[in-house]
Amino acid sequence: MSKQYVNVIVDIVHTAVDRVFQYEVPEELLGKLSLGMKIRIPFGRGNTVRDGYIIGFTEKPDYDPEKIKQVQTVEEDAMPIEGQLIRLAAWMKEHYGSTMIQALKTVLPMKKKMKPVQKKYLVRTVSQEACGELLAVYRKKKQKARVRFLEALMEDEVLPYEVVTQRLRVSPASFRPFLEQGICRLDTEESYRNPVRGLLKKEQTFLLNEEQRAAVSGMTASWDGKKETCLLHGITGSGKTEVYMELIRHVIKNGRQAIVLIPEIALTYQTVMRFYRQFGERVSIVNSRLSAGEKSDQFERARTGRIDIMIGPRSALFTPFPNLGLIIIDEEHETAYKSETVPKYHAIETAIERCRMADAMVVLGSATPSASSYYKAQNGEYLLFQMRSRAKEESVLPSVEIVDLREELKAGNRTIFSRRLKELLKETLERKEQALLFLNRRGYAGFISCRSCGEAVKCPHCDVSLTQHWDGKLKCHYCGYETEIPKFCPSCGSRYIAGFGTGTQKVEAMVSSMFPEARILRMDTDTTKGKGGHDAVLAAFADGKADILVGTQMIVKGHDFPNVTLVGILAADLSLHSGGYEAGERTFQLLTQAAGRAGRDKLPGQVVIQSYAPSHYSVEAAASQDYESFYWHEILYRRLLHYPPVYRMMSLLFTSKEETAAERMAGKVKEMAGEFEGPLKAGTEEAEGQRHDAVEIIGPAKAAVSRINDSYRYVLYAKCEEEQPLLALKEKIEQMEWDRNVLYQFDME
DNA sequence: AGCACGCCGACT
DNA sequence: GTCGGCGTGCTC
Numbered sequence: 001m002s003k004q005y006v007n008v009i010v011d012i013v014h015t016a017v018d019r020v021f022q023y024e025v026p027e028e029l030l031g032k033l034s035l036g037m038k039i040r041i042p043f044g045r046g047n048t049v050r051d052g053y054i055i056g057f058t059e060k061p062d063y064d065p066e067k068i069k070q071v072q073t074v075e076e077d078a079m080p081i082e083g084q085l086i087r088l089a090a091w092m093k094e095h096y097g098s099t100m101i102q103a104l105k106t107v108l109p110m111k112k113k114m115k116p117v118q119k120k121y122l123v124r125t126v127s128q129e130a131c132g133e134l135l136a137v138y139r140k141k142k143q144k145a146r147v148r149f150l151e152a153l154m155e156d157e158v159l160p161y162e163v164v165t166q167r168l169r170v171s172p173a174s175f176r177p178f179l180e181q182g183i184c185r186l187d188t189e190e191s192y193r194n195p196v197r198g199l200l201k202k203e204q205t206f207l208l209n210e211e212q213r214a215a216v217s218g219m220t221a222s223w224d225g226k227k228e229t230c231l232l233h234g235i236t237g238s239g240k241t242e243v244y245m246e247l248i249r250h251v252i253k254n255g256r257q258a259i260v261l262i263p264e265i266a267l268t269y270q271t272v273m274r275f276y277r278q279f280g281e282r283v284s285i286v287n288s289r290l291s292a293g294e295k296s297d298q299f300e301r302a303r304t305g306r307i308d309i310m311i312g313p314r315s316a317l318f319t320p321f322p323n324l325g326l327i328i329i330d331e332e333h334e335t336a337y338k339s340e341t342v343p344k345y346h347a348i349e350t351a352i353e354r355c356r357m358a359d360a361m362v363v364l365g366s367a368t369p370s371a372s373s374y375y376k377a378q379n380g381e382y383l384l385f386q387m388r389s390r391a392k393e394e395s396v397l398p399s400v401e402i403v404d405l406r407e408e409l410k411a412g413n414r415t416i417f418s419r420r421l422k423e424l425l426k427e428t429l430e431r432k433e434q435a436l437l438f439l440n441r442r443g444y445a446g447f448i449s450c451r452s453c454g455e456a457v458k459c460p461h462c463d464v465s466l467t468q469h470w471d472g473k474l475k476c477h478y479c480g481y482e483t484e485i486p487k488f489c490p491s492c493g494s495r496y497i498a499g500f501g502t503g504t505q506k507v508e509a510m511v512s513s514m515f516p517e518a519r520i521l522r523m524d525t526d527t528t529k530g531k532g533g534h535d536a537v538l539a540a541f542a543d544g545k546a547d548i549l550v551g552t553q554m555i556v557k558g559h560d561f562p563n564v565t566l567v568g569i570l571a572a573d574l575s576l577h578s579g580g581y582e583a584g585e586r587t588f589q590l591l592t593q594a595a596g597r598a599g600r601d602k603l604p605g606q607v608v609i610q611s612y613a614p615s616h617y618s619v620e621a622a623a624s625q626d627y628e629s630f631y632w633h634e635i636l637y638r639r640l641l642h643y644p645p646v647y648r649m650m651s652l653l654f655t656s657k658e659e660t661a662a663e664r665m666a667g668k669v670k671e672m673a674g675e676f677e678g679p680l681k682a683g684t685e686e687a688e689g690q691r692h693d694a695v696e697i698i699g700p701a702k703a704a705v706s707r708i709n710d711s712y713r714y715v716l717y718a719k720c721e722e723e724q725p726l727l728a729l730k731e732k733i734e735q736m737e738w739d740r741n742v743l744y745q746f747d748m749e
Numbered sequence: 750a751g752c753a754c755g756c757c758g759a760c761t
Numbered sequence: 762g763t764c765g766g767c768g769t770g771c772t773c
Contacts, residue, residue: 008773014750021773044772046752063773142759145767165750171767172751752772760764 006033006071007056009104010043020101021052022061023071033057035090036083038075051075053086055100081303081320082108084357088318091353097730097746098343106343107318121187122159122175134183145174153184161186206242215385216246219363222383223250223326227361229352231332231377232385233369233627236596239391240365241271244328245278247363248309252282256325256360257308261347263334264288264313265557269535272311279309286312286319314339314347317354324358327351332364332373333589344747348373367596368589368627371634372645398567398598398605400623402614405571415510421568421608422514428566429518429547433603435566437511437550438594439503440574440587448474448485452494457486463707479709507550507570515548523551556594565605567598572611572619580704581643584618588630591622642696642719649749650726652716652733653703656742659712665742666700666714669733673697673718676729692721695729 004025010017023041025033033039033054043050049072061068089103124131135150149170152159164170178184208216215232222228234240248258262271267287275283284298284307301307303320310319314337317327329337329348337347351362364373364382377384390397403418413419428435447465449456456465459476466474466483474483489497504524511520523537541549542561549555575587591609599605611619621630639646652669656662676695696719703713720726730746738744 005773010772012750012772016770017750017772019773023773041773044750044752045754048751061773068773141766143766169768174767750772752770754769754771756768757766758764759766761762 002059003065004030005058005061005068006039006054007058007100008039008041008052008071009055010041011051011053012043020055022058022063022068023052024068026070029071029074032074033071036086038078038083040072040075042069042072053082055086055090055104079303079322081322084354085318085320087357088350088354092343092345092350094727095349096343096345096748097734103343106315106339106345121161122153122164122184123187124153124157124184126183128154131183143174145170146178149175149178158187208242208246209239209389209391211387211389212239212243212246212391215243215387218383218385219243219247219361220250223247223361227355227359229355229362229364229376229382230385231369231373231382232363232365232387233374233377234365234367234385234387235390235625236367236593237390237392238367238387240330240387241274242391243387244330244363244365245275248279248326248328251325252279252308254325256323257302257310257321258326258328259316259319259321259324259351260309260311261314261316261327261329261337261351262311263331263336263557265336265554266331266334267311267313270560275309275311282306282308284310286310286316288313317347317351324354324360326361326363327355328363328365330365332366333368333370333585335586342745344745346748368592371585371631371638374631375635375645396599396604397625398595398607400595400607400609400625402619402623403608403610404614405610405612416507416570416610417510417514418608418610421610424566424606424608425511425515425548425568428606429515431565432547433565434541434544434546434561434563435548435568436555436561436564436594436597437507437548437568437570438556439507439550439552439570440572440590440594448497450489450492450494451496453489453492455489455491457490457497461707461710463705478705504550504552511548511550518548519546520548520550521546523549523555553590556590556597561597563603564597565599565603567594567605567607569594569607569609572609572622573613573616576613576616576618581638581641584616584634584637587616588618588622588634591619592625592627595622595625644749647696647719647721648723648726650718650730651747651749652718653745653747654700654714654716654742655708655711655744656739657711658741661739661741662712662714663700665739665744666716669736670697670700670716672732672736673716673729676718676725676732693725695720695725 005022006025007020008023009019010021021043035054035056037054039052039054040049041052042048047069085107086104089100089107092098092106093100093103131150131154135147135154138146138150148168149164152164152168164175165172175184179186215234219230222230232240232243234243244260248260251258260275264287272285284301286295286298290298298310299320302310303322305322310316310321312319329351332348339345348362348364354360355362366373369377373382376382401420403420405418408418411419425435447456447467457474458464459466459479459481461481462476462478464476464478466476466481468485469475472485474485475481486497488495504522508520508522511518521537521541540546544563569591572587572591575590576583595607595609598607609619609623613619617630617633621627621633635646638644643649652666654662654666656665673695674697677697697716698719699716700714703715706713718726718729726748733744
């Protein structure tokens with residue numbers, strides 16, 4: 001038998017050694033090593049014994065076998081948590097296509113910052129005079145490094161370790177004698193920066209209604225037993241958070257910890273405070289505003305058992321709790337749970353895998369579950385819990401009406417405000433209540449187009465229109481290209497060329513001309529620039545400093561405005577005709593959320609949905625607040641067209657500076673994939689009639705944005721009812737001989 | 750990070 | 762010549 005080797009990452013906190021090293025497995029350890037295991041290895045010239053983690057196995061090393069050393073021993077009583085996270089990284093690499101290093105960096109992002117947690121200081125233990133005498137001695141000896149060090153030490157009693165080694169360039173070898181002579185000592189300070197220090201826990205009990213109690217007892221039973229993934233479908237205001245908290249209480253009582261994932265945009269002060277009030281100092285929070293050091297402090301607190309609950313966005317999924325018992329994913333339908341960078345993992349699937357490893361449970365919650373999750377609940381893969389009434393009994397559901405914009409046009413109304421919406425706005429203002437105007441549109445910045453030929457001004461490096469910024473320049477959102485607004489149309493030479501302004505700006509201008517006395521706030525990227533801009537606008541509106549708030553998606557996510565009684569959705573179908581097969585789902589979710597903003601307290605709410613396609617099921621179902629109806633339409637469409645969740649879909653993106661190379665490589669992959677189109681396990685009884693494992697290849701075709709930064713982009717899709725054949729295909733592609741001018745990326749849905 | 754190697758100035 | 766500190770580079 002040939003020799004066995006392991007790929008190892010060495011547990012040294014430094015970028016210079018932040019890579020894979022290979023070691024030989026000695027005979028006595030053959031078969032005893034596994035992924036993620038902590039081992040002892042000789043490292044460096046002096047063969048100092050260090051810790052390392054196994055991240056892979058191989059029989060043929062990529063390094064001169066002569067120089068490869070042997071694994072020494074297995075670290076028996078290592079904390080299993082790192083091993084578990086490393087195994088999770090391996091799973092992510094398999095499923096989402098990335099290198100092991102990329103996956104590890106996603107899962108163990110705090111590795112580099114572990115040291116700053118234990119900040120080290122060099123502290124002078126003798127008087128300033130004594131230090132000065134010593135300094136004179138070393139000056140005479142002309143030992144420059146030691147002189148530099150003593151000078152600094154005389155000046156300041158305490159010196160941070162990094163300052164000494166990096167800024168002063170005094171190596172440990174140079175100051176070690178001083179430590180031994182007792183001139184100074186090495187102190188470590190564990191200063192945990194708790195961002196919520198000082199909040200006192202106020203034990204709060206809440207009365208659960210019948211639906212909430214049913215959900216809690218069902219989930220608790222699942223947790224005590226098989227720990228099946230649960231989906232909590234509860235309408236806005238049904239009190240999902242109380243259910244989560246009851247379940248968390250149960251989990252903590254059993255000595256386990258919980259992670260609560262929340263989309264970054266909904267991670268508001270209010271939400272977080274509710275958890276603090278309930279669980280006090282045992283709660284921690286991470287978000288993107290936290291510095292890397294603070295974040296790793298919080299992860300360290302989790303690892304050492306000082307907290308029980310971690311709240312945060314997608315990345316909080318990798319909190320190193322030693323005894324994880326529960327992962328809650330709130331607003332599980334949010335796109336923010338899908339990573340945009342390699343590995344392009346999905347938080348739900350990854351959470352389920354992590355919980356499988358840790359014998360923990362996943363709870364998904366949403367007012368508008370993703371079609372994918374609801375499908376799995378329907379198939380019995382998840383347990384489903386429904387909450388159909390609002391927790392506060394006095395608050396009532398808003399009344400919703402649809403206005404057909406085509407009728408408005410026929411009646412001679414060319415504005416984007418229907419007569420009905422105008423009328424209701426007027427009434428709302430008269431009652432001194434507030435209104436939200438929601439523009440359901442992705443690209444908020446306007447583009448410039450020619451009135452004569454209709455051509456939009458495009459980026460010379462990408463296949464997209466340039467957008468106008470507030471500074472008057474034209475910019476490309478993909479590559480950053482910037483230019484002045486041209487005087488003549490680049491394609492036909494006409495001088496009738498103009499911008500349309502941003503959608504929200506236009507709406508704001510129109511409202512103020514209709515109601516000159518109304519106070520209007522606009523919320524888009526322009527008005528929320530700078531830190532806290534976001535919250536500042538929302539707070540101002542909540543305080544009643546304005547009557548009308550105009551904005552995009554941002555205004556409908558997780559904010560309560562008790563005085564809002566009117567919500568106007570200006571063009572419901574704007575999101576219906578873009579964004580691939582999920583457009584219908586996105587539209588339904590946005591409309592439902594927007595409608596849910598109306599009349600959340602005792603005041604009755606009114607919602608107006610304006611649409612050019614009022615009979616589309618996404619619009620109709622949102623208007624009647626009927627999730628089921630939406631779902632059955634949507635799943636029918638997905639089944640017919642072989643889209644997820646009925647089928648698994650793998651998309652491949654080929655990018656190259658040479659258009660032909662990208663297209664050719666995509667074609668080559670399609671050709672190779674042809675062999676997967678037949679049944680893989682031919683002859684099995686199951687294959688009779690239905691080929692669950694047949695792979696369907698679509699493309700290659702130009703990507704939606706066919707060129708970015710002068711790179712051409714082609715896509716190829718592979719669909720299959722089973723996941724396994726797709727993973728097999730992915731493996732085959734990874735082993736293909738590749739044109740070095742072409743890059744590729746996987747995406748699994 | 751931490752260790753050894755090799756350069757370079759100081760001193761028997 | 763040789764001793765020893767200091768900067769540089771490498772670590773499977």
